[in-house]
Amino acid sequence: MNAEQLEKTFQDKVDAEIRIEPRDWMPEAYRKTLIRQISQHAHSEIVGMLPEGNWITRAPSLRRKVALLAKVQDEAGHGLYLYSAAETLGVERETLIDEYLYGNAKYSSIFNYPTLNWADIGAIGWLVDGAAIMNQVPLCRCSYGPYARAMVRICKEESFHQRQGYEIMLTLCRGSEAQKAMAQDALNRWWWPSLMMFGPHDSDSPHSEQSMKWKIKRLSNDELRQRFVDVTVEQAHFLGIAIPDPDLRWNEERGHYDFGPINWAEFWDVVKGNGPCNRDRIRARRKAHEEGQWVRDAAMAYAEKRKARQTAAEAVASPTPVATYS
Amino acid sequence: MKKDWPLWEVFIRSKNGLHHKHVGSLHATDAQMAIENARDVYTRRSEGVSLWVVESKYITASSPNQTESLFEPADDKIYRHPTFYSLPDEVKNI
Numbered sequence: 001m002n003a004e005q006l007e008k009t010f011q012d013k014v015d016a017e018i019r020i021e022p023r024d025w026m027p028e029a030y031r032k033t034l035i036r037q038i039s040q041h042a043h044s045e046i047v048g049m050l051p052e053g054n055w056i057t058r059a060p061s062l063r064r065k066v067a068l069l070a071k072v073q074d075e076a077g078h079g080l081y082l083y084s085a086a087e088t089l090g091v092e093r094e095t096l097i098d099e100y101l102y103g104n105a106k107y108s109s110i111f112n113y114p115t116l117n118w119a120d121i122g123a124i125g126w127l128v129d130g131a132a133i134m135n136q137v138p139l140c141r142c143s144y145g146p147y148a149r150a151m152v153r154i155c156k157e158e159s160f161h162q163r164q165g166y167e168i169m170l171t172l173c174r175g176s177e178a179q180k181a182m183a184q185d186a187l188n189r190w191w192w193p194s195l196m197m198f199g200p201h202d203s204d205s206p207h208s209e210q211s212m213k214w215k216i217k218r219l220s221n222d223e224l225r226q227r228f229v230d231v232t233v234e235q236a237h238f239l240g241i242a243i244p245d246p247d248l249r250w251n252e253e254r255g256h257y258d259f260g261p262i263n264w265a266e267f268w269d270v271v272k273g274n275g276p277c278n279r280d281r282i283r284a285r286r287k288a289h290e291e292g293q294w295v296r297d298a299a300m301a302y303a304e305k306r307k308a309r310q311t312a313a314e315a316v317a318s319p320t321p322v323a324t325y326s
Numbered sequence: 327m328k329k330d331w332p333l334w335e336v337f338i339r340s341k342n343g344l345h346h347k348h349v350g351s352l353h354a355t356d357a358q359m360a361i362e363n364a365r366d367v368y369t370r371r372s373e374g375v376s377l378w379v380v381e382s383k384y385i386t387a388s389s390p391n392q393t394e395s396l397f398e399p400a401d402d403k404i405y406r407h408p409t410f411y412s413l414p415d416e417v418k419n420i
């Protein structure tokens with residue numbers, strides 16, 4: 001088959017909802033798009049452990065602490081599922097990690113905001129994991145099999161993350177005035193960055209169309225953002241705290257909430273590395289990677305030594321048979 | 327000297343009576359570490375009662391190019407299926 005036929009067979013499969021698997025033929029651009037998207041996603045899961053990890057030692061109770069520990073551990077797991085999915089596309093994990101720590105690979109800009117107090121842990125679970133779920137559920141039907149399967153596992157785990165976050169918010173909102181003020185303050189700071197998690201407007205998102213055609217993406221950035229706003233506004237009402245947007249109102253005609261303009265200058269600034277915590281985050285990740293190098297080397301050396309010993313022991317236990325029937 | 331940990335494929339038996347099923351991969355220095363890592367990465371919520379790990383390089387996969395030659399010959403052998411054989415309705419329990 002020539003390239004054109006291959007491309008057609010590929011697109012026909014995608015259109016017929018037949019999943020693409022690692023060894024199947026795929027256009028180079030599809031492979032590259034997936035490697036970029038999956039690895040960015042993986043980096044985001046990993047770096048996402050930092051803002052929340054910040055509060056593990058100071059969680060207000062043992063119940064909160066075990067939940068937060070479990071959540072952060074899940075995020076590590078999500079990163080690993082995703083690196084594993086990316087590797088099926090023929091790229092080495094080390095290469096991906098190098099691009100992230102020392103190259104230009106991106107991760108979700110939300111994790112470049114600081115967690116100033118305990119209420120932020122509630123807001124992150126509720127809003128950030130909530131937005132992540134909104135993004136990730138359609139990815140469970142992504143055309144690339146290993147990515148879709150990883151997303152199924154991830155989505156199953158995310159709902160606990162969002163619920164534990166909302167529960168923290170609920171507890172604060174039912175607490176003292178000061179606690180409720182903490183919840184409101186956290187919502188004020190996390191609301192807009194959460195809306196930015198869905199990415200630029202569809203009109204400014206040049207790659208979206210191709211990704212939709214390939215069924216990597218199923219819903220557009222603006223559609224997902226709207227869904228998120230619609231469900232989250234009602235959850236905020238229940239908490240009794242206000243979404244920090246004077247333009248927010250129900251639009252009867254559209255059947256959706258209208259909301260005010262997003263500060264895209266801020267978004268791009270954070271993407272370019274100038275958010276409040278970009279430097280801290282990358283410094284922390286590099287430090288962990290570099291200071292762990294000797295451990296990885298030692299573990300590898302130990303495994304090799306053990307293997308060599310075992311081989312030698314086996315050779316002694318079963319020496320080359322000698323001919324006994326001469 | 328920097329040497330990357332090899333890649334392992336992970337299979338889980340979710341409960342006795344079921345086959346092990348492929349769930350993904352991970353990196354580990356040896357089989358024992360692969361089992362330990364698989365437990366942490368893939369079974370945090372009681373997903374399994376048994377794990378298999380095998381170094382990815384030892385898996386031989388059929389090529390998608392062989393799909394026709396390997397699997398299509400089965401498509402026209404309908405006589406391998408019970409529905410191929412028509413029996414009168416009066417015959418029961420068969």
Ligand SMILES: [Fe+2]
Nearest residue numbers: 045074075078
């Ligand atoms: Fe996650």
Ligand SMILES: [Fe+2]
Nearest residue numbers: 075129158161
């Ligand atoms: Fe999460």
